[in-house]
Amino acid sequence: MTSTSASSTVGGSRTERVRSPSGVDWFLIGAITLVIAACVNVLMFTPTELRQGLAQKIFYIHVPAAITGLYFSVIPMAIVSGMYLWLKDERLDRIAESLAEVALVFVAVVLCTGPFWGKPIWGTYWQWEARLTSTLFLSFVLVGYLVMRGAIEQPEPRARLSAIIGIMAGCLVPFIHLTVYMFTTLHPMPIVLTPNFTRANLSPEMLRSFLYSLAAFLTLYLAMARNRYRWATERDRLQLLEDQR
């Protein structure tokens, strides 16, 4: 076994190469730098919205985190979970597990940043409106998914049953988005992810900053998921070695 790579039998008969976790993860460092740069760009070089003032700047963190957490984490998790049930490749299970944890981080960012915008604009930190409530409950689904993984010791049933929850969570997300249109609530209606994207109601500077923030958050999401996947691979490899001993 070399210091940079190692052959592993994790995955049953499959062999995969695992890099050493001791190396510096430049992708993650680059992603964090991009997010910091996006925050600086939002604070220093993006015009302040006339009516909402500084509070509106939270939009550049809150919305990209929501899009990443809800659509780029939970839905891929559901797709990967479905693929696991079909292909029975445990690497897919590790990807789903990684995406669930990363999704929970981003949903937590959404739930933490929302109140800071809500207090000056709505006059209250928390409002029981449909979308906010649904996002909160989606975080409960993710917590339940991760707790359930911890409650099953055998890898195969754990992966199989988790995959089912993953698919169900993915089916829940469209209901969350639908609630925005079906309920008349206090939550601002989508201004970028509208059915007609070309009519996005943002100034060009704001839209540019928003898209830059979204790209930064997506990069961070990829870097975190990649790191978490590596950790899960190492954990399973260690478990396999302990079982063989």
Add this chain to the structure above:
Amino acid sequence: MSAPPSVELSYRPPGFVRDAIRVAKKDLLIEFRTRSAFMAAAVFAVLSSVIFRFTWEQSRISPLDVAPGVLWVIFAFSGLLGLHRSFGVELADRALDAMLASPMSRESIFAGKALANLAFVACVQALTLPAVGLFFNLPAESFWWGIVAVSLLASIGLVAVGTLFAAITSNTRLAELLLPMLALPFFVPVVIPAAQATSLLMNGRPFSEATDWIKILAAFDIVFVAVSTVAFPFTLEE
């Protein structure tokens, strides 16, 4: 020496619906004989409606404003009591293995379990509705038929998701804790529209005003009944 009796070798597998009804009958018969889960759910439902009656200022808030929420909290939590029992009874003596060894399809086992759970939830609701009506002094008007229809529609979604999660959590160490933890977030898109539709109907609004909420319930039912039926066989894989 007489000829040996002829043995019928050709076997015609019973239909999906017939198998599902057979499984549902078995579950309901067990419940009818033991009455353990139903009694627990019934007592829970009546006790909850009594306790809720003392948690709000009766002179300032109309019972019509509180009753829909009370009803749906009771429906959601009492349903969980029956759902947990659904697969719990199959764990003793590995009864589930015997069921899997039978020629019934796994989808029909799921449909049977869900049907039995639906009957269980409907019976608890049939007891809860008059109890809440009585304790909250609700008027005996025709809106109750609409509420019964909404309750049945919502129960289909609740039972489909709940039965699947009961099958999943029965394989885990923390079944009693995990079932509500997993199922309740999925109940939210059912409970919110159902409670809103119930509120509209109780306040004398026409049924047509509740149509949007009922559409959400119907969409949820279609999506999650289909997904749960397809996903269920994977919970039983050896």
